Amino acid sequence: MENASTDRSTDLEALEQSLRQEWPYNTSLAAFRRAWTLEGPQLWQRVYDVHGDRMQIKTLGPALRNLEKIFNCTFRLANTKGFQAMSLRDLSRETGISMGGLYAYIGSKHDLASAIEAVLRDVIDEVMSDLFRHALGPYDRLKAIIYGDIYMNDVMHSWYYFCYLEAKGLTREQRDSAMQLELRFDERLRDTFTEGMEAGVFRYDGDIDLLATNTTAMLQQWYLKRWKFQLKATSIETYADFVFDSVLRILGGHRPQSERAAD
Amino acid sequence: MENASTDRSTDLEALEQSLRQEWPYNTSLAAFRRAWTLEGPQLWQRVYDVHGDRMQIKTLGPALRNLEKIFNCTFRLANTKGFQAMSLRDLSRETGISMGGLYAYIGSKHDLASAIEAVLRDVIDEVMSDLFRHALGPYDRLKAIIYGDIYMNDVMHSWYYFCYLEAKGLTREQRDSAMQLELRFDERLRDTFTEGMEAGVFRYDGDIDLLATNTTAMLQQWYLKRWKFQLKATSIETYADFVFDSVLRILGGHRPQSERAAD
């Protein structure tokens, strides 16, 4: 991933460059997708990186090709009839891979669900780490969180939807980590609110923890209520604008002069 | 149900009496529970009314006693491991009723899920019909919807949670009705907003449909994110106040003089 350097000196460099600038990936869904390539071969490569050690197949060519088939068909089946209700025979038929073949890619049915959760966490962690590595003012930070998260929800829709609805099938550890991840996201929102209030950008005398919690909930709607948005033909930009606008209205916030930059 | 008269003349009477008054059941959770008795024997009687024709047992005594066991254990099992993952042998062990015994109360495993959905719909319909039979001003109507819905979510928590997460296991018809019910709820919120704007009680220039949609989402949080509210020890009154306050802030609304009544 070119966007997420793990090298310390590069981190510092990026951090300085980005001071007082907008997060560069939230200007549009198209820009986000171009920057983060969470689709196509790079996605399946990531799946292989995370899950490869549990596979018998080591040749990259067929591995990536079949991982794509297996995961995509799992989403199609699980997100309509449910993961428990989906049999591996269903999956075999749908992918065109035999039963025996499937087991060269997954250790067990549960392993498959587990891998999906692990890959999604990996992606979220990478994108959010990058977002918080940029030093943004509270207004731009809030904007980056909201737009970035909705874009990510959109690109990784099947993954989020699966993890939300099949959480009960995961291990205790995985459920706990998922809860921790959500709590951490809430905290980051809350800290952004607090920071903005201290800076005089927001003024709000209500319950700031609950506001963070419910902002998270509004963001999750983009993958949880897809049927409704499709029915009403609501575009992703419309929805992201709406969420941002709603939170600002509650917070009593407007973009401060000091944060006006490239945008 | 004493609260939901189907008699027309009584309807009109209640309607006149309630003009310009608050909905009488949203003053506190305790008041709501006292008025609507959605627990105990009356609840199982309702289950029997809705689902009884599919049962072999016709004697009311054991019927109510075992229905309570079966449904409560189903909630405990399904809401932890999932309905599909729960076997009827699990349910048999948990209830203390034999496999054969269970089948005297349900036609099939799927029937059980189906009955849960049907009973919940019945309750929602009854409570909401009553709410909208009262002629309230837009401010009080909004308050009644928000508090009433959260109270109902709380009392019927297991039922809501089950229906939300096991929706995929239901028939196409049932899923469609559930979606219709939610859309109708959104519409009623939206109409309340519109009415309030026309009356000058609210002023809002944003997307009113999305606001209704996301208000519904905030209300659903009370049963979807119970783990978070328990963790943070958020009381139901605190949460209901917060949601009402947030929507009012977005709408730019305050309680008008004209709607001040008994409260």
Next chain:
DNA sequence: GTCTATATCTGGATAGAC
């Protein structure tokens, strides 16, 4: 690396005794 064939078991559902 992929397939066929098969072992093994679990779960839903029913028959019939009490």
Next chain:
DNA sequence: GTCTATCCAGATATAGAC
């Protein structure tokens, strides 16, 4: 009205050929 015993479809998982 409730239980025991049993049937059998369908599920996961593996062995071993190609």
